[in-house]
Amino acid sequence: MKHMIEIRIHGRGGQGNVAAAELLSIAAFQDGKFAQAFPSFGAERIGAPVQAFVRIDDKKVRTREDVLHPDYLIVQDYHLIEMVPVLEGLKPDGLVLVNSDKSPEELNLKTTATVETIPATEIALEIIGRPIPNAIMIGAFCSITGLVSLEAVQEAIMARFPGKVGENNVAALERAHEIMQKR
Amino acid sequence: MLKQIEGSQAVADVVALCRPNVIAAYPITPQTHIVEDLSLIVGQGKLDAEFVNVESEFSAASVVLGASAAGARAYTATSSQGLLLMAEVINCISGMRLPIVLTCANRAISAPLSIWNDQQDSMAVRDAGWIQLFAEDNQEAADLHIQAYKIAEQTFLPVMVCMDGFILTHAFEPVDIPEQKEVDDFLPPFKPRHIVDPRWPRGIGLYADPRFYMETRYILHRAMEKSEKIIKEVSADFAKTFGRDSGGFIKTYKLKEADVAIVSMGSVVGTIKDLVDQLEEEGKKVGLLQICSYRPFPRQEIYNVLKDKMNIVVLEKCISLGRGGILASDIRWSFPRAEKKDRNISSFIAGLGGRNITVDDLRHMVERVEKEPVELDFLGLKKELIADKDL
Numbered sequence: 077m078k079h080m081i082e083i084r085i086h087g088r089g090g091q092g093n094v095a096a097a098e099l100l101s102i103a104a105f106q107d108g109k110f111a112q113a114f115p116s117f118g119a120e121r122i123g124a125p126v127q128a129f130v131r132i133d134d135k136k137v138r139t140r141e142d143v144l145h146p147d148y149l150i151v152q153d154y155h156l157i158e159m160v161p162v163l164e165g166l167k168p169d170g171l172v173l174v175n176s177d178k179s180p181e182e183l184n185l186k187t188t189a190t191v192e193t194i195p196a197t198e199i200a201l202e203i204i205g206r207p208i209p210n211a212i213m214i215g216a217f218c219s220i221t222g223l224v225s226l227e228a229v230q231e232a233i234m235a236r237f238p239g240k241v242g243e244n245n246v247a248a249l250e251r252a253h254e255i256m257q258k259r
Numbered sequence: 260m261l262k263q264i265e266g267s268q269a270v271a272d273v274v275a276l277c278r279p280n281v282i283a284a285y286p287i288t289p290q291t292h293i294v295e296d297l298s299l300i301v302g303q304g305k306l307d308a309e310f311v312n313v314e315s316e317f318s319a320a321s322v323v324l325g326a327s328a329a330g331a332r333a334y335t336a337t338s339s340q341g342l343l344l345m346a347e348v349i350n351c352i353s354g355m356r357l358p359i360v361l362t363c364a365n366r367a368i369s370a371p372l373s374i375w376n377d378q379q380d381s382m383a384v385r386d387a388g389w390i391q392l393f394a395e396d397n398q399e400a401a402d403l404h405i406q407a408y409k410i411a412e413q414t415f416l417p418v419m420v421c422m423d424g425f426i427l428t429h430a431f432e433p434v435d436i437p438e439q440k441e442v443d444d445f446l447p448p449f450k451p452r453h454i455v456d457p458r459w460p461r462g463i464g465l466y467a468d469p470r471f472y473m474e475t476r477y478i479l480h481r482a483m484e485k486s487e488k489i490i491k492e493v494s495a496d497f498a499k500t501f502g503r504d505s506g507g508f509i510k511t512y513k514l515k516e517a518d519v520a521i522v523s524m525g526s527v528v529g530t531i532k533d534l535v536d537q538l539e540e541e542g543k544k545v546g547l548l549q550i551c552s553y554r555p556f557p558r559q560e561i562y563n564v565l566k567d568k569m570n571i572v573v574l575e576k577c578i579s580l581g582r583g584g585i586l587a588s589d590i591r592w593s594f595p596r597a598e599k600k601d602r603n604i605s606s607f608i609a610g611l612g613g614r615n616i617t618v619d620d621l622r623h624m625v626e627r628v629e630k631e632p633v634e635l636d637f638l639g640l641k642k643e644l645i646a647d648k649d650l
Binding site for chain 1: 263265396423425426429430431432433526527529530532533615616617618
């Protein structure tokens with residue numbers, strides 16, 4: 077890796093933002109990298125805007141500051157973009173992945189970074205039966221960036237959510253991967 | 260085994276490996292995950308311990324006091340208001356020379372209410388006769404608990420392991436969790452000095468009139484000073500056994516050649532190390548002195564590594580209201596009076612109530628002290644939020 081990769085996840089309490097960050101860090105660790113994941117430490121409650129952070133590097137991650145200049149943004153709720161400065165600090169050559177049924181062009185985001193979208197809530201309702209988009213967002217993220225292996229994320233999901241919940245989330249993750257590969 | 264886990268989980272796993280007989284704690288953010296994880300470990304039968312549910316931190320501290328006095332290895336954890344509520348018992352525990360280990364998941368204190376991190380809580384009991392060790396990362400937080408029991412049970416002083424709330428307790432990062440046998444070999448079973456037992460009634464810590472009280476404080480102070488040797492020995496022994504440096508008295512990073520020395524403790528030293536490396540690439544010599552043992556205070560060690568440094572800046576997440584930097588006062592006191600003349604020791608308060616401490620903030624701090632010493636300032640203070648009538 078040329079430099080430490082920083083990821084910021086935006087969502088609402090209940091969408092599995094912190095879990096997504098933790099799972100990405102576990103998967104990166106399984107891939108043999110150093111990783112750090114932490115939440116934005118709010119008094120989180122269902123529906124409130126939440127942030128979580130991930131750092132991935134070839135060497136030990138030491139810094140403890142919030143991720144202010146992410147390489148990657150994962151936005152689990154499109155409407156947050158109108159509410160909070162989600163895009164703030166995103167690197168000009170970075171990437172933002174948005175949970176939306178619209179195309180990247182239709183979103184018309186004010187950024188030079190690459191924009192990708194996936195209808196994660198729709199897929200979650202179909203496969204998992206609940207509107208929790210995090211597995212789909214992680215799946216799409218891994219598929220686009222290749223930063224963390226899908227196998228490692230699948231293992232991390234099954235270790236954390238053994239049984240049906242894990243299996244459904246892994247299926248959702250695979251669907252996200254298929255969709256992104258077809259583009 | 261190296262695992263990618265939450266800091267709280269790492270601490271709970273390692274505390275369980277220390278085989279405490281009694282655990283009593285009351286949940287308070289951001290310490291809650293530690294005791295939740297421990298209650299699960301006990302509930303699943305993986306640790307043979309008495310997990311005592313209590314209705315307050317005052318009771319939690321009282322339960323571990325009683326358990327330790329009865330000869331048990333005891334553990335508790337808390338944060339912020341919880342530690343303040345324990346304060347009365349905290350002083351009894353050290354006065355009775357009970358080797359209890361407490362995790363303080365460092366958090367700001369009320370009012371106004373803040374669940375976020377700073378180090379004001381453990382500072383509020385810094386004079387209570389507890390050894391206070393500060394963790395840099397979750398590996399060190401885990402390792403310090405194993406060392407803490409060994410130090411406590413050799414010195415008969417209680418040990419508080421301080422780890423930054425949320426920043427460490429809620430962070431996932433790689434932590435090597437030792438095997439049970441390794442911990443058993445390192446940490447022998449607790450051999451109490453005195454035991455309270457109904458079969459042989461006796462009391463400890465009961466009553467000392469003016470003929471006796473002062474001597475107990477003198478002895479306690481000397482015991483704190485003398486614990487320096489044990490803390491260093493245990494840390495060295497730990498490094499030999501487990502193959503990594505953790506704890507000890509102080510640590511330095513690129514300090515020897517440094518023109519500016521930053522002094523701090525806790526998790527912010529990780530961010531400072533990144534800054535030191537960045538500045539080095541730009542041709543600036545800045546170094547770090549990290550305080551691992553805050554009490555006992557490593558005055559001589561600090562003097563030894565800082566005596567040639569003329570530009571020192573102390574960064575801390577706490578304040579003595581009406582006085583200023585607490586660690587800064589300690590550092591200023593570490594030099595003989597005659598030597599103080601040309602030495603600049605600046606003091607910065609940062610990160611109170613969870614205010615983010617960025618590399619840019621720290622860079623700005625270094626740039627300022629390169630120009631002139633700063634008696635006291637607050638890093639990242641939003642002056643626009645303060646009205647003239649507030650001052």
